[in-house]
Structures are given as C-alpha cells and as structure tokens.
Amino acid sequence: MSLTFRRGLTTMASLKKASKVVCIGRNYADHIAELNSAKPKQPFFFLKPPSSIILPGEGPVIRPRGVDMHYEVELALILGKRVRDHDASDLKGALDAIESYALSIDMTARNVQNEAKKKGLPWDIAKGFDTFLPMSKLIEKSKIQDPHNIELYLKVNDEVRQNASTNLMLFQIPRILSDTSKVMTLEAGDIVLTGTPKGVGPVVPGDVMRAGIRVDGKEIEEARIEIE
Amino acid sequence: MSLTFRRGLTTMASLKKASKVVCIGRNYADHIAELNSAKPKQPFFFLKPPSSIILPGEGPVIRPRGVDMHYEVELALILGKRVRDHDASDLKGALDAIESYALSIDMTARNVQNEAKKKGLPWDIAKGFDTFLPMSKLIEKSKIQDPHNIELYLKVNDEVRQNASTNLMLFQIPRILSDTSKVMTLEAGDIVLTGTPKGVGPVVPGDVMRAGIRVDGKEIEEARIEIE
Ligand SMILES: [Mg+2]
Numbered sequence: 001m002s003l004t005f006r007r008g009l010t011t012m013a014s015l016k017k018a019s020k021v022v023c024i025g026r027n028y029a030d031h032i033a034e035l036n037s038a039k040p041k042q043p044f045f046f047l048k049p050p051s052s053i054i055l056p057g058e059g060p061v062i063r064p065r066g067v068d069m070h071y072e073v074e075l076a077l078i079l080g081k082r083v084r085d086h087d088a089s090d091l092k093g094a095l096d097a098i099e100s101y102a103l104s105i106d107m108t109a110r111n112v113q114n115e116a117k118k119k120g121l122p123w124d125i126a127k128g129f130d131t132f133l134p135m136s137k138l139i140e141k142s143k144i145q146d147p148h149n150i151e152l153y154l155k156v157n158d159e160v161r162q163n164a165s166t167n168l169m170l171f172q173i174p175r176i177l178s179d180t181s182k183v184m185t186l187e188a189g190d191i192v193l194t195g196t197p198k199g200v201g202p203v204v205p206g207d208v209m210r211a212g213i214r215v216d217g218k219e220i221e222e223a224r225i226e227i228e
Numbered sequence: 229m230s231l232t233f234r235r236g237l238t239t240m241a242s243l244k245k246a247s248k249v250v251c252i253g254r255n256y257a258d259h260i261a262e263l264n265s266a267k268p269k270q271p272f273f274f275l276k277p278p279s280s281i282i283l284p285g286e287g288p289v290i291r292p293r294g295v296d297m298h299y300e301v302e303l304a305l306i307l308g309k310r311v312r313d314h315d316a317s318d319l320k321g322a323l324d325a326i327e328s329y330a331l332s333i334d335m336t337a338r339n340v341q342n343e344a345k346k347k348g349l350p351w352d353i354a355k356g357f358d359t360f361l362p363m364s365k366l367i368e369k370s371k372i373q374d375p376h377n378i379e380l381y382l383k384v385n386d387e388v389r390q391n392a393s394t395n396l397m398l399f400q401i402p403r404i405l406s407d408t409s410k411v412m413t414l415e416a417g418d419i420v421l422t423g424t425p426k427g428v429g430p431v432v433p434g435d436v437m438r439a440g441i442r443v444d445g446k447e448i449e450e451a452r453i454e455i456e
Pocket residue numbers: 017018019245246247
C-alpha cells in the first residue's frame with residue numbers, strides 16, 4: 001500500500017459515512033437497449049442512502065418480500081476532495097478528485113422501480129433498501145491507471161452475467177463529475193457509481209454473486225465481491 | 229434551553245452531517261389536489277442530499293438557470309436514535325425517536341420534476357440542487373408537544389401562500405417512520421421531512437420567503453425562516 005493511499009481520507013469503514021452516494025443511470029448503450037429505455041442526452045442520476053452499503057463480509061443481500069431484485073455491477077469512485085461545477089473537459093482534474101476506487105453492485109428492486117417509472121414516482125425506494133449496495137474493498141488509485149479501460153464482471157452461481165469494458169461508458173468520468181457537481185456539491189468521501197453495462201438480471205436467495213475487475217486481463221484482488 | 233436539549237446529539241452544524249434526508253411526498257390531501265396528483269395508498273418518499281441544506285444566515289436560495297423553483301414548507305424531524313422497522317401504531321416510540329424539530333422548505337425545480345415524472349426518471353436532480361433545503365434553527369422538542377397539531381405557514385413578500393395545520397397529514401409520524409424505516413434504517417441525526425400542505429408556488433430572485441410555526445396560535449421563535 002502506497003504512502004499516498006495511507007495518507008488518504010477514506011477508509012473502508014468511512015464509506016458508510018459518505019455524505020451521499022450519487023449513481024448514474026443508463027450509462028452503457030447495451031444496458032439501455034436491454035431495458036428498452038430511452039438513451040439520455042445527458043447523464044441523469046439518483047441517490048442511494050449510505051444505509052444501503054454493505055462492506056465485504058457484511059452480507060448477505062436481503063431481498064424484501066415481493067421484490068424482484070436485480071444486480072447491476074458498477075465502478076465506484078470515492079472522492080478525495082470537494083467538487084463543484086467541474087469542467088466536463090477536464091480529465092486530469094476529475095482523476096485528481098478521485099481518492100480511490102471500489103467495485104459496487106447497485107441492487108435494484110426492479111418491479112418497484114418499474115412501477116415508480118410508470119407512475120412518475122421517485123426511484124429512491126427501489127434503490128434504497130438496506131443491503132442494496134454491496135461494495136468491495138477500496139482499490140488504491142495506482143492500480144487503475146485508466147478507469148475508462150478496465151473490465152467489470154459479475155457472475156451468478158459461477159455463470160457470467162455481466163462482463164464489459166468501462167470504455168463503453170456513454171458519459172465518461174469528467175462529464176459525470178461535471179453534470180452531478182453542477183447540481184449538487186460533491187464532498188470528500190462521497191461515492192459516485194458510474195453505471196452498469198448490459199446483463200443485469202434477477203437474483204434469488206441462495207444465489208451467489210461474484211464480481212470483480214480486471215485490468216489488462218489481470219484480476220484486482222481488492223475489487224472482488226462475493227455475496228449471497 | 230433545557231438540559232435534555234443540551235445533552236442531545238444534534239447541533240445546528242451537525243444537520244449537514246445527517247447521513248440522509250428522507251422526504252415524504254403527497255402527505256396533505258389539499259396539496260395533492262392542487263398538483264393533480266394521485267392520492268397515494270401508502271407514504272412514498274425520496275432523498276435530498278445533505279449538500280442542499282442551508283442554515284439560518286446562509287441564504288439566499290440559488291435558482292439554477294431555466295428552473296421554475298417552488299417552495300414547499302414542511303415540518304422536519306431530527307432523529308435522536310437509530311430506527312428500523314418501526315411499528316406504525318407506536319406513537320410513543322415514534323416521538324421518543326425524535327430528538328428535535330425544525331422547519332424546512334423543500335425547494336423543488338418544478339419543471340425538472342414534471343419532466344422527470346413524465347419520463348419516469350428519478351426526482352433527485354429536481355430536489356437536490358445546492359441551497360434547495362433551507363432549514364430553521366433547531367426547535368426543542370418540549371416546544372412542540374403534539375407535532376400533529378401545529379400550524380405551518382409560508383409567506384412570499386409578506387403574502388401568505390401556505391398556512392395549514394399538521395393535523396391534515398394523511399400519514400402521521402408513526403406511519404411515516406414505519407414505512408421509511410422498513411426500507412432504509414434511519415440513523416441518529418437523520419432528517420425526515422413530513423410533506424407540504426397546499427399553496428406551493430414559484431419564487432423568483434428578489435422574492436423574500438418567510439416561514440414559521442405557530443403552536444396554539446403563538447409563534448415559535450426558533451422556527452422562523454427568512455430567506456431570499
Ligand atoms: Mg454523513
């Protein structure tokens with residue numbers, strides 16, 4: 001672990017003290033197609049409550065009664081500084097604002113979300129149940145030189161369901177930080193989920209989800225999530 | 229100020245460190261009618277980011293470009309303990325979980341929200357801009373013996389726009405804490421907005437909003453909000 005990392009503000013436990021978790025929706029074209037959603041002209045986003053976070057070893061994910069629960073594997077950014085009104089063309093500034101990465105699973109009550117969409121109601125219930133945000137260990141920034149060129153995967157019971165490169169993001173990180181921070185000031189410690197590629201689907205009690213990140217084909221140990 | 233209050237966890241500054249702000253929608257029948265909304269069979273709710281909070285003296289509210297900005301005056305609960313799976317019939321337990329009250333204005337980008345509703349998108353942008361949650365000073369719990377029987381008001385440029393008793397809430401506080409805490413664990417310090425009565429409307433730069441609470445016809449000093 002590098003000095004830089006150890007000097008950082010964020011520790012695993014402090015993830016749950018994030019002042020907010022901001023999540024980008026529909027950021028991979030192939031995932032938009034599979035949900036029959038409209039392609040957004042600009043990033044849109046929603047919040048998950050920090051109370052939904054579970055850290056490694058804190059599983060399982062609890063399925064609320066009557067809920068069709070879907071996984072969405074996503075790269076998470078942990079910010080190291082306050083960000084406000086970020087310039088969408090500033091890649092270096094965006095990367096500088098990131099303190100570390102993590103892998104995350106944006107668990108979603110799909111039937112609740114679909115009903116909310118139909119009725120024009122908020123998504124916060126569908127996205128915000130306790131245990132609906134499993135996260136990996138923190139990933140030192142130096143291990144992900146280019147966050148727009150890593151591979152995310154998620155398996156259910158050892159069957160690959162999601163597997164895609166982050167180079168498929170519609171809106172890359174500088175644009176994400178720009179659009180979000182023009183609405184709400186992002187604080188040090190805040191968590192930003194960058195969207196999920198295709199392959200989302202249901203899990204039921206007893207299923208085991210395994211997710212990870214590969215960089216240049218090599219697994220990052222800290223990124224592993226294994227959860228029932 | 230009583231000993232009880234001074235021993236409390238929450239101070240004004242700590243409001244911004246709330247792990248979440250949970251807001252009930254459509255909780256007054258007359259407000260539902262004015263927005264042509266459907267009456268919910270159960271409370272629904274959404275989150276505002278703590279970054280949207282402004283404390284007394286920190287105004288003005290900033291109107292984002294192109295935004296039709298509406299006020300919604302609401303009674304806010306500040307929780308003093310963790311609440312999970314609260315029993316909807318337990319009034320005493322609900323009141324015990326409250327550490328103090330505040331008055332709040334749930335500022336809303338109405339045109340952004342209307343478009344989100346139409347498209348089935350999240351409300352978080354419409355509700356979450358910086359400065360979109362003006363709050364009053366903390367109100368000692370003893371000053372509000374019955375939170376279901378106080379009067380909320382909001383004036384714009386000295387014209388009364390909202391003025392109603394909290395006895396018009398469709399879902400009272402025990403039910404609110406029950407439904408929300410069955411989805412997401414509420415933490416000590418969390419803020420719960422209980423919905424707005426009729427009379428919501430637009431404000432533009434230069435307008436002055438004044439809001440307050442009356443108990444038995446008497447103004448509570450700490451509850452006053454005055455903001456541009
Ligand atoms: Mg916090």
